[in-house]
Amino acid sequence: MSTPKMIAASTASQLLAGIPQQKAGEVKVPVNVRGQQVTVSCPRTWCTDPHTQVYYSLEDVSHRSDRIFMAVPxxxxxxxxxxxxxxxxxxxxxxxxxxxxxxxxxAVGDDDCVGVTGEQATALADQLRVHADNMTRMAAIVSGGLA
Known part of the structure; x- marks a missing residue:
């Protein structure tokens, strides 16, 4: 049995640079694309999709978090x-x-949706706070209170 050779840290860094690295919070998951098992990275810090369905093509593989919503009477x-x-x-x-x-x-769970960036989502959240304040004033009026 031979003794392993020591290599310089710079050489090790160069060797490792060519190996694809997994991002923090991502795990490798198997997905089924038309009967073929393919391994993809999944951002498990937010993705809750079990990826158990059979996909028609790799382009159909998506990641999705749990849904949040407002319960409206x-x-x-x-x-x-x-x-x-x-x-x-x-x-x-x-x-x-x-x-x-x-x-x-x-809007109401009908799959008619829009996608927004982080900046747009932040602006929308600010608008929602103003909208909620206005709705509170309207609720006071229809409840017989003063706005």
Missing amino acids: TYNGPTEPALIAYISSWPFAGDRATAVPHMVLE
């Missing part, structure tokens, strides 16, 4: 989800805008 009693939001990315779809994590907004 209806006239007949039960609540309906509204202003649904979640994080999504489609890393293999060929669209740079959707390849990176972005927030998806659905």
Whole structure:
């Protein structure tokens, strides 16, 4: 048995530079693309998709977080989800805008949605705070209170 050779740290860094590194918070997960198992990186810090479905193509593989929403009461009693939001990315779809994590907004859960960047989401959250204050004033009026 031979003794392993010591190499300089700079040589080791050069050798390691050619090996793709996994980003922090990402794990490798197997996905099924038309019966073929493919391994992809999954951002588990926010992606909750189990990736168990059979994908038609690699472009169909996406990452998605849990959905958050506001429960809005209806006239007949039960609540309906509204202003649904979640994080999504489609890393293999060929669209740079959707390849990176972005927030998806659905008005009422009908899958008619828009995607926004982090800056746009922050601006929207600011608008929602103002909108909520205005709704509170309206609620006071319809409840017989003063605005």
